[in-house]
Amino acid sequence: MWTLAFFKDGRAAKWSENLFHQEADTSIFPIQSWAHFKQQFQSQFFLINAEADAINTLEGSSYYQGHRTVDDYLDTFLTLVSDAGYTDPRTLVVKFRQGLKTSIQSQIATMPFRRPTDTDPEAWYAAAQRIDQARLTNEAFQSTLRLPTTAPARSTLPWSAPLSTFCLPPSTPPPIPPRPAPPVPSGGIPMDVDAVWKACSLPPRGCY
Numbered sequence: 238m239w240t241l242a243f244f245k246d247g248r249a250a251k252w253s254e255n256l257f258h259q260e261a262d263t264s265i266f267p268i269q270s271w272a273h274f275k276q277q278f279q280s281q282f283f284l285i286n287a288e289a290d291a292i293n294t295l296e297g298s299s300y301y302q303g304h305r306t307v308d309d310y311l312d313t314f315l316t317l318v319s320d321a322g323y324t325d326p327r328t329l330v331v332k333f334r335q336g337l338k339t340s341i342q343s344q345i346a347t348m349p350f351r352r353p354t355d356t357d358p359e360a361w362y363a364a365a366q367r368i369d370q371a372r373l374t375n376e377a378f379q380s381t382l383r384l385p386t387t388a389p390a391r392s393t394l395p396w397s398a399p400l401s402t403f404c405l406p407p408s409t410p411p412p413i414p415p416r417p418a419p420p421v422p423s424g425g426i427p428m429d430v431d432a433v434w435k436a437c438s439l440p441p442r443g444c445y
Contacts, residue, residue: 238266240274252281291320301336307369310336311362329358333365341368 244253260266268274294300295317302310314333323329330353334342345353345364353360 248282287320288322291317295321295323295332298336302338302341306373307337307341307365311366326356326358330355330361333358333361337365341365344368 241253241256244250256267268277300313300317314336318329318332323332334346337345345361345368348364353364
């Protein structure tokens, strides 16, 4: 029961839940010993013929690298060839090359110096890992060169607005009460220069 508590996903979780449902229905846990648990686990999750299944997988394309790294692909490949019982070096190289990404396989096959032979799978594994690691390192370097370019944020502070927003309109001066007309001298009416200047000039425009 302690081991079943770790079965949290996929078929394992469903199998664990089914066992506890059986216990709830019958009040008896269906597995009574560790040996019984091992037997039930093997019958549920172990392949009946692992060798035949691995051979069928290697004859298809489902084991190909795809978007995985070479390390992940190599882990899967080594498990498959072990289950299939493949030991011939040339066969291992052929199957490994078939599953590699075309770009990596081509780089290894066209190496002008120290190209791995077609009977040395370990050299092929190492070469593929080196090339993939160099690719990942280069991608990380290239990503640092592509810095994000964002438009500067538009300021919302008051002083970013045009000054005209804060300029007050011309104020209308209060009316000036008329002054009594001075007595007309005998020599005529002199010109009032100050009055003419006030009449022609615009009122001041206040601005904060």
